[in-house]
Amino acid sequence: MDQILANIGLLFEFPIVNLKIILDGIMVGALFALAAYGLALVWGVMNVKNLAQGDLVICGGYVSWWLVQHGFPALLGVPVAFVVMWGIGWVVYKLVISRVIERDLFTSLLATFGLAIMIAQILNLLFGSDTQSVDLGYPTLHFADGLIDLPIAKLIGVLMAAVLATGVIIFMKSSRMGQAIRATAQDARAARVMGIDTEKVYAFTFSLNSAICGAAGAIIVMVWVIQPFYGIAYSIRAFVIVTAAGLGNLPGVIAAGLGIGAAEQYGAHIFGIGYQQAIAVLLLLLVLLFRLIQQRRNRQVLK
């Protein structure tokens, strides 16, 4: 308890620490937002709640890590992970996801949970259970007497995340396929009537989601560490963000992602790093309860 109070006191004593925490939070949050955006896409378009989201992220991270182990430049990992994970996403879609779209939501939840276990275990068998990371070899910038340190690698990571997000947004807004995806999300049956091949749209959407996750993972491996079993943490955060922001609300997803990143960093600072995972999950419960109370006011339930 004293430790917690001391940690809170520190925040007021050195206001600059707040800036550091918020900066860290935004950097983490940007990557959470990417995974969450993919989840919202799949959830909105084909009504599949993908619990394997985080494992796709970690998978992408390992693609990039493997490339670096074989002597390729680290920055190449991001586009390669995007492409490779696109392929993996397509295979996963054809094998599993395409068969659960029409079914009730618990089916998709459970099927993707099984998928998550499989992906994590296969990664564990292939690469071992050690934590891995890629060192870009860039220096770290220091501000405010060393209280704030800003590794250039993290800056590059956030920049890449922003580029990727912008690219996806432009794609969804202006391309023919993006329009078809949005049409299918609004009303799949009407889209079929209008001549859209919804099966193709679904396959494309899931592959795109997987590719976004893969790129996010490739960024994460440059900035933090990955481990085969870290996936569930990212899945949970993606769920927190999407539940908080709602579907089809991209600015909301980004804002919620950054906010949750910052909230988690504050929580880890105040309660200690051991509670970081617990804080992410408790945030999910808080968001669910908050939404529930909101709905109850209208005599509705959260479906």
Place this chain on the structure above:
Amino acid sequence: MTKNKTVLYSLILAFTFVAPFAFPDFGTQLATLWLMIIVALTWDMTGGQMGYNSLGNIFFYGTGMYVASLICIGLVYDVGDYTNAAGGGIYKFTDAQYFGGLFLGVLGAGLFCSLTAVIIGYLTFGLRGPYFAIGTLGVAIAAGELVSNWDWVGGGQGIALPVYPGDLDTGKIFFYFLFAAVGVGVFVFVKWLYGTRFGAAINAIRDDEEKADAMGIHTLRYKLYTWAMAAFFVGMAGGISAFQLIHFEPLESAYQTINLGIFMVVCVLLGGKGTLWGPVIGAILFHVIKEVTWNYFLGWQWVALGALIVVTVVYFQDGVMGWLMHKHPHLFGIKVEEKTAGETE
């Protein structure tokens, strides 16, 4: 028919009694099988019969473990000192202290879990479908993370309980019969429950909650009671597990979200959701498959299990009972009129 059933039930009961003596090498396996049957049957109470798919029933298992061991330890020693000892201190339990602590602990675990089920249920039963599943999964994960940071109950190290006083084989049989007693109890209880008005009410909630509500069923109360009953049995099973395992820690053995927490759901789906025998058959099938993969695909066992989950959920969701019901409806008292298209009365 009823005579056949009596014979069948007596045979199963007789087998239950003979099994640990007939297969002494599999004592622990058989006990685990009963554990699977208990958690599958109780999961089906909410999942299959009431339509609330919880992924967080493992919360009650873990909580049951902790409550039971804390009661057993707390009756004799100071819990903080005990968990702090890290093998250094010497803490002896007499036979009376051990068995008294065990029975009080297991019972207390059941009651405490019922209470927490009511509290958590009150907060989460407004969530429907997948949100309920995610919310309860969140509760289980959060509980595991918080407990592993709570030093008073041993933190990430977990708790080491006293060993069964007496020789090892008797201990195995003792725990087998504890699990079997709870298992038979659960089965008899749910068999009776599903035949009552209460069973009809929770089925109505599964089929259409709004209509059930409109018909005057106090749905929230029914949901809370059902979950509290399920939690009671899971908590007791968790308490027994704690004494059987002797040493447990929070994330891998108590709040084992991705192991037992997901296995119980797969058992039910494999056997057939919303049926009396489905969870039992599913638990037996799943346990056998699991042990076979563990023995013959070592290293790949988890991948095989993940694949089993995916295949069961995607291709075989009605389970064994659902498949039987589809193939041989007359076995279930369903009459099918043989009629071809176009034929009139």
